[in-house]
Structure formats: C-alpha cells, structure tokens
Amino acid sequence: MIVNEGRVAAALPGYELGGELGSGTFGLVLAGRHRGLDRPVAIKVLAASHDGAAAEFAVEARLLATLDHPHVVRVYDLVETGDLHLIVMELLDGGTLTARHKMGTLSPQGACAVGLAVSAALSCAHARGVLHRDIKPDNILFNAAGLLKVNDFGIAKIVDGSGATASQVAGTAAYMAPEQILAGRLGPAADVYALGCVLYQLLTGRPPFDPAPSIHALWEHHLNTLPAPPTGVPAPLAAVVLRALAKDPADRPPSAHAFALDLASAAATVYGPGWTAQAGIGLRLDDDIRAAAADPPSLPISPAPAAATAAPELAAIGTGYGIGDPSLRPRRAPSAGPGEQATMMAGADQAVGAPTAHARPWRRLFRRRRIIAPFVLAAVAAIAAATLTSVPGLQSGSATAVSPDIHPVPLGQPLTGSTNWVTQVAFSRDGRTLIDADANNMVRRWDVTDRAYPTSIGQPRTSSTALVLSAAFSPDGRMVASGGADHMVRLWDVPDRADPTRLGQLGEPLVGHTNWVFSVAFSPDGRTLASGGADNTVRLWNVADRLHPTPLGQPLTGHTDVVLSLAFSPDGRTLASASKDHTVRLWNVAGPTRPTPLGQPLTGHTNRVLSVAFSPDGRTLASSGADDTVRLWNVADRLHPTPLGRPLTGHTNIVLSVAFSPDGRLLASGSQDHTVRLWNVADRTRPNPLDQPLKGHTAPVTSVAFSPDGRTLASGSQDHTLRLWQIR
The missing domain is CATH 1.10.510.10 (Transferase(Phosphotransferase) domain 1)
Incomplete structure (x- = not known):
C-alpha cells in the first residue's frame, strides 16, 4: 500500500507523524505524538478494499473504541477522509x-x-x-x-x-x-x-x-x-x-x-x-x-x-501491529x-x-456455509470429503463416540452401615475416598483406593437435628451442608482421613427459609452455598468464612412450588433450580449479592422435577423427574435454552438423580424403580441407553456420582447401602 503521508498529516493536524512501525497488504502503521497531550500514539492507516468497506470500518472502529480494558490496546480516535481511514491508538513500546x-x-x-x-x-x-x-x-x-x-x-x-x-x-x-x-x-x-x-x-x-x-x-x-x-x-x-x-x-x-x-x-x-x-x-x-x-x-x-x-x-512470525505479517493476504486466493x-x-x-450452531454435524455445516475464495472451497472439500465421516470429534456435541464395549459390573459387596436412606454420595478429588450422608445426618467415609475392597475410615460423624432432607459436600470434601425439616441449613466439619472424631457443627445454623429445606449445593469454588425449600425460594449464602456464614442478596423467587434440586455450572456463574412446579430455572449468580433470572423457565416435564446436573463443559443441563424421564437441554446460550433430542425413557418409575461423567459422554440416572441406568450422551441430540439397567439395590436409588477418572460409579439408596460399579 502506498500512502501519501501528507494526506495523513492533513487529516490529523493535532498529531506529529513519526516513522513507519510496520506495513503490509492492508496498510501501514506510523508512529505519532499528540501535540497537546504529549502522548505517543500508533496510527493505523487503512484503505477501502471493496464497496461498503468505509461503512464497515466506521461501525467496527466505533465499537472497538468501547473496549476499555487494561489488557486491550486502547483506541483514541477515528478519522475518515475519502478512501483513507485512520485509527489512532495506544503506542506500546x-x-x-x-x-x-x-x-x-x-x-x-x-x-x-x-x-x-x-x-x-x-x-x-x-x-x-x-x-x-x-x-x-x-x-x-x-x-x-x-x-x-x-x-x-x-x-x-x-x-x-x-x-x-x-x-x-x-x-x-x-x-x-x-x-x-x-x-x-x-x-x-x-x-x-x-x-x-x-x-x-x-x-x-x-x-x-x-x-x-x-x-x-x-x-x-x-x-x-x-x-x-x-x-x-x-x-x-x-x-x-x-x-x-x-x-x-x-x-x-x-x-x-x-x-x-x-x-x-x-x-x-x-x-x-x-x-x-x-x-x-x-x-x-x-x-x-x-x-x-x-x-x-x-x-x-x-x-x-x-x-x-x-x-x-x-x-518466526511477523511484526507487531498485525498488518506487516506476511501471512496476511488480500481477499483473492493466496x-x-x-x-x-x-x-x-x-x-x-x-x-x-x-x-446452537456448535451442535451441528460438521458435514452439514460444511455444506451450508460457503467459503469465499473458490480455491479454498476446492482444497477443503478435497480434505473434508475423504475424512469427515471418520474423524473423531466431528459428531454433534462430542469429541468421540462412547465405546460400545462398556459393560458396567458391580464391584465388591454393598457398603453398609448407614442407619437410614442415603441422601448423597461423593468422591474426593483424588478419587481415593468416597463419602456418603444419610437421612439421620450420619456421614461415613470409605477408602476406595482398591475399588473391589473398600474399607471404612474412622467412625461415622453424627449430629442431632431434625429430619435431614438434603446434604451436599463442599468441593474439597472438608465440609457438609445439610437442610432439614427444621427450616434451617447447617454446616458440618469433615476432618481429614485419619481423624476419628465426630462430625462437628460449624457456626450457627443458617436461618431464613420459612419451610422445609429440600436442596443444598456448593459453588465450584466452595465459597457460595445455595439452598432451596418448600417456601418456593432459593437462597444464597457466603460460606467463605465457614464459622461465620452470611446471606447473599435477596431470596430468589419465581418458582410456584417446592424447590427440589440445585446445581451450579462448572464456572460457578449460573445456578439451575428444579421444582415441584414441573419447571427448571436458570439464575445468573456471577454477582452473588445481586442474582437475577436468566430467560424463561425450562418446561417439558409433566410432573415435578427432582434433580438437575450440568455437563462438565457447562453447555448441557440434565433434568429428571416424576414423569419417569430424563431431559437434556442446550444451555450454552443461558438466555435461550432449548431442549436436546427426545426425553430419555426406560425407567419404570420416578427418576430421582442424574450425574454426568467427568468427560461428559455418559449420564447416570437413579430411579425409584431400584435401578441405575447409563446413557450415551456423546451426541447430545441423539442420546441412547447404554447396556442394561444396573440392578442390585432393593429400594429407590437416591444419588449417583462418578469418580474423577470416570471409571467408577457410586450409587446410594433408600435400602441404606452404597454400591460401586466398574464403568470401564
């Protein structure tokens, strides 16, 4: 590009022009200095390359000037004269x-x-x-x-x-x-x-x-x-x-x-x-x-x-302001x-x-989107035609398909000792410890280093309080939150593996709900706790100081019946709530002191929704309910969630719990029909059951959880037992 520096100087009378910092097919960058502010600047000089370029340039430059962030090069000015377009921006040395x-x-x-x-x-x-x-x-x-x-x-x-x-x-x-x-x-x-x-x-x-x-x-x-x-x-x-x-x-x-x-x-x-x-x-x-x-x-x-x-x-690659890079080419075929x-x-x-476009099969995407330069179309078509049907990861919503050779089998004997039905199971971060809580608020820990021969660790931790309806473990496994019929949420300390002491209550009970508390969930960083109850509300609590937890903002209202399950997204910025009113709601909790609803309620279940779980990538939400089904939702756009595929049917009674595997390709569900089912959700638009239901429990399965490596599934039941299943 040949630029008349006299024209540039005339267009920018308030600036002194310096030497050239870089150049390329799209223009050049000149050094400069604002005379009044004595501020060094870089001046990017661009010329219109096609009809409409001037209008596009103006729209882009005005919007880019709003990107006021410490890690973004600042745009100071935009000047247009004829086919000459100038962006004055921060000079970095x-x-x-x-x-x-x-x-x-x-x-x-x-x-x-x-x-x-x-x-x-x-x-x-x-x-x-x-x-x-x-x-x-x-x-x-x-x-x-x-x-x-x-x-x-x-x-x-x-x-x-x-x-x-x-x-x-x-x-x-x-x-x-x-x-x-x-x-x-x-x-x-x-x-x-x-x-x-x-x-x-x-x-x-x-x-x-x-x-x-x-x-x-x-x-x-x-x-x-x-x-x-x-x-x-x-x-x-x-x-x-x-x-x-x-x-x-x-x-x-x-x-x-x-x-x-x-x-x-x-x-x-x-x-x-x-x-x-x-x-x-x-x-x-x-x-x-x-x-x-x-x-x-x-x-x-x-x-x-x-x-x-x-x-x-x-x-080696090119120069600093992006237009001198020899890799950049004009619109014609390079x-x-x-x-x-x-x-x-x-x-x-x-x-x-x-x-939603991300979930399209790649071959369909390729057919529908044209590539401007004809030579690019020919080159990519030659590559894609031979390989797209066999490339791992080009299925909708998945990196690779689930192996058809997965046949889950029970590991060892059922784990016994709970004095009431098991409300929650969870693995430690390293996968060596399994923790369970039962309706008497008894917490047990199991060494599952050898999954076929688990052993108990120390004595169970117990507390005396009203009927416990829900329990959740903090992400580090060092704290349990419980909600119960006394309308309160309580926090309990879980000592390390070798400590045989009893479970100790942390601080005072969290008071605010006006009816039974049916659901509790920790945020991924363990600093926020959510609770939902029969007063139809969700409440957020700051539990960063475990001894002095405090309420965050106002109760979340919107459900018209009992809140039965809660789940945080992996990034902790979204909370999902499931209710007896047959709906699931999403909440923006990025600023936990001022949470707000996201979009409209998710409808589709024909009875109460009992469990919700986010996929590891946060793009999919699973929900299960008393209509005996599991549903998948595309929640990548939090404001406009949409259903994915057909409801998952197969259970013959209420589905009480759902959980994704760590790689997001399997979904486990536990049901009142006493079984656990695994679903292949690698293609989330076409989920399907994997193998036969897992049988062994003699009462409803209330909780399911995968180990961090995805090789083991734990299930807890109203029959007072836990079972381990080898997945792969």
Whole structure:
C-alpha cells in the first residue's frame, strides 16, 4: 500500500507523524505524538478494499473504541477522509509476545499469565459482541511496564444485536479453529482455540501442528489431527490446553472466562498459590479468576481429548501491529507454498454467538456455509470429503463416540452401615475416598483406593437435628451442608482421613427459609452455598468464612412450588433450580449479592422435577423427574435454552438423580424403580441407553456420582447401602 503521508498529516493536524512501525497488504502503521497531550500514539492507516468497506470500518472502529480494558490496546480516535481511514491508538513500546518468546525470557508461569491476560481481553470483547479471529503472538504486545495488551481488534468480527452485519477479516492459518477453516458460523470458541494454540506454543516451544509442508496440510491437521500431548507440560496444564484445542467448539470451554478459570486453577495446582507473582507479567483480572489463581482448585480439571503425534518448531512470525505479517493476504486466493503461513478470508455470514450452531454435524455445516475464495472451497472439500465421516470429534456435541464395549459390573459387596436412606454420595478429588450422608445426618467415609475392597475410615460423624432432607459436600470434601425439616441449613466439619472424631457443627445454623429445606449445593469454588425449600425460594449464602456464614442478596423467587434440586455450572456463574412446579430455572449468580433470572423457565416435564446436573463443559443441563424421564437441554446460550433430542425413557418409575461423567459422554440416572441406568450422551441430540439397567439395590436409588477418572460409579439408596460399579 502506498500512502501519501501528507494526506495523513492533513487529516490529523493535532498529531506529529513519526516513522513507519510496520506495513503490509492492508496498510501501514506510523508512529505519532499528540501535540497537546504529549502522548505517543500508533496510527493505523487503512484503505477501502471493496464497496461498503468505509461503512464497515466506521461501525467496527466505533465499537472497538468501547473496549476499555487494561489488557486491550486502547483506541483514541477515528478519522475518515475519502478512501483513507485512520485509527489512532495506544503506542506500546515493550515489544511483542513473539519477541519475548524468541528471547527465551518467558517462564512457564509467564506463559500461563499470558493466557489469563488474553482471556480477560477476549471476555471483554465477547461481552460486547466482538470476536477477534486472529489471536496470535504478533497481536499480543506489552507496554514499557510489562502490562500485556491484545491488539488488532480492528480486524475483528462485529455483530450488532440484530444479526450478522460484520466486516470481513483474515485469520492466520497456524491458529485457525476448524470451524473458521470451514467458513462455519463462529463464536467465542474460535478465539479460545487460537489462544489454546498460542499457549501450547509458549509452553512447548512449538505450535500444535507443523506449518511447514503446505497451507492445505496445515488445514487438514486443524480439521482432523488431534494434537500431541504438550511435552514437558504438567498434566493439569496440558489438560486445559488440549481441551481448548478440541475439534468441536462444543467440547471447548464455554467462554474465555471459563478457560481462564480452568487455567488459573491448574497453574495454582502446579506452581502453588503465589505463582502469578513469579510470572513477570502485569495482570488485571476479575476477582474470581484471581481467587482461582491464588488457591489450588477444589475440583479436577475437565479431561482433555486424546492426543496424536508431536509437531516441530514454528517458524518466526511477523511484526507487531498485525498488518506487516506476511501471512496476511488480500481477499483473492493466496499462493500457498511450503513454509508459508497463508490466511483465508472468512465469509460475511459468520457471527459471534449462535451456540446452537456448535451442535451441528460438521458435514452439514460444511455444506451450508460457503467459503469465499473458490480455491479454498476446492482444497477443503478435497480434505473434508475423504475424512469427515471418520474423524473423531466431528459428531454433534462430542469429541468421540462412547465405546460400545462398556459393560458396567458391580464391584465388591454393598457398603453398609448407614442407619437410614442415603441422601448423597461423593468422591474426593483424588478419587481415593468416597463419602456418603444419610437421612439421620450420619456421614461415613470409605477408602476406595482398591475399588473391589473398600474399607471404612474412622467412625461415622453424627449430629442431632431434625429430619435431614438434603446434604451436599463442599468441593474439597472438608465440609457438609445439610437442610432439614427444621427450616434451617447447617454446616458440618469433615476432618481429614485419619481423624476419628465426630462430625462437628460449624457456626450457627443458617436461618431464613420459612419451610422445609429440600436442596443444598456448593459453588465450584466452595465459597457460595445455595439452598432451596418448600417456601418456593432459593437462597444464597457466603460460606467463605465457614464459622461465620452470611446471606447473599435477596431470596430468589419465581418458582410456584417446592424447590427440589440445585446445581451450579462448572464456572460457578449460573445456578439451575428444579421444582415441584414441573419447571427448571436458570439464575445468573456471577454477582452473588445481586442474582437475577436468566430467560424463561425450562418446561417439558409433566410432573415435578427432582434433580438437575450440568455437563462438565457447562453447555448441557440434565433434568429428571416424576414423569419417569430424563431431559437434556442446550444451555450454552443461558438466555435461550432449548431442549436436546427426545426425553430419555426406560425407567419404570420416578427418576430421582442424574450425574454426568467427568468427560461428559455418559449420564447416570437413579430411579425409584431400584435401578441405575447409563446413557450415551456423546451426541447430545441423539442420546441412547447404554447396556442394561444396573440392578442390585432393593429400594429407590437416591444419588449417583462418578469418580474423577470416570471409571467408577457410586450409587446410594433408600435400602441404606452404597454400591460401586466398574464403568470401564
């Protein structure tokens, strides 16, 4: 691009122009200084490339100027004159992430901090309908103080409230999500995938896939090849990175914020609570992310997809402001030779959001979405036609299908000792301990290191209170909450494995409900407790200080009958409640002092709803009820949840409990018909029963729970026993 600097100077009389910082096919970037404020700036100069570009540019620039976040490069001004379009933005003089990575000055803690900072920037953008689509090390810069900033939102996808009026933009092939290559409908998961590629590269020194052979081979890897486990990366971090690189967007974290929570917790587990201070990266994080980074996680990280083969080092990539990168090409077909990191233009029908599109089978998506450049269509079609039918993870809502060889069998003898029906079962984080609570508020612990020969640990913990109707364990297994007929919620201390002392009450009972308390649930971080009862309300409690819990906000009203079950989403920002009024409701509890309802109630059950559970990725909710069915709901868009497939039928009586396996591919249900059933929900639009019902209990099955490795299922029953089942 040839730019008349005189025209630029005339368009910006308040600025002094400096030298060129970078250039490329889309324009150039000049250094500058605001005369009045004595503020250094970068001036991006763009020229209209097609009809309508000026209007698109103005819409984008105005919206991008609203992205006021510490980890986003700030836009100061927009000037248009004729076909000349200028964006005046913050000048960063701390270099690019590419440069830091090449110099070898970035520690593993620093790499994780980069992931958190970029996630924070993306969360800000996604909340405003902006999808970046070109996250890569060259677009991540630093100021002189070391604060990270994400750049080049100027080539982002912009969506207004009514639909897909958006600019056209290139993405870089080395970091492209499969749906971006196929010109499918895009959502925030595409940016999460690109960030996963960047983090993989920072932690291992190489990208997930070798970019050297050809652009077509690189696309094929993104579409069909599972990345190798990142060599030398601790397992908790590897799991987070590989989950972000799932082929199906539905198998990735549901948001950049959720990815950051997983990453912060994994890093705290690996490097300890003070790891961010060792990172050498300035961070401005939300409170929940900072808390997750400060404390090791209380729940296991979701398992990552299986891996394939390793990839060699990535060649150097271009300059800092995104337009000098040789990988960026005009809209015509690029000539893709060996080693060239070419890019493609994504179609104008792509848009942020649309979570239902993530569940489409990929072949149908490919047929319905056109790729603009004809050569891209031919190349991808040749790749996809031969492989899409056999590629793991390209089924709707799943990474791989469930093996047909799963035949659950009982493990050992029933666990006895409970003095009343078992209300709750749960595994410890390491899977070595099983905990159960019964209706007499007796808590027992079992050593299940050898699943075939479990043994009791110490003495059962007991308390004296009114009839206990519900019980829940904190994520770390150190605290039990119970609700009962006395209208109160109580907290109980669970000592460590070797302590034989009795269960001790923590603080005073939580008072507020005006009728029986039927349901309690802890948030994933263990800091918030939810309770629901026969007064038709849900209440939230701050239990961070276990001895002095306090109410949070006002009771949640909306149900017209008893609240029977509660479940938090994996990111802790959404609460689901099930009621005797036949409905399920979703609540925004991201700010627990001011919770609000989300969308309309979920209707479909024809009788009371007794249990709810979120899938590990937070995109699916399962509910079960007295109509003898289990239902699945797509809740990726919390404001517009929709049913998934047909109700699951097979139980011959009320379904009392449901639970997802850690990988989200199996669903367990316990019923008043005395059986447990397993369902293959890998394709959540077409769930189906797996094998025969599990029989052995002689009374209704009230609770089911998977071990962290997914290999064992525990069930508790009104017959006063627990049973263990080997799943795989």
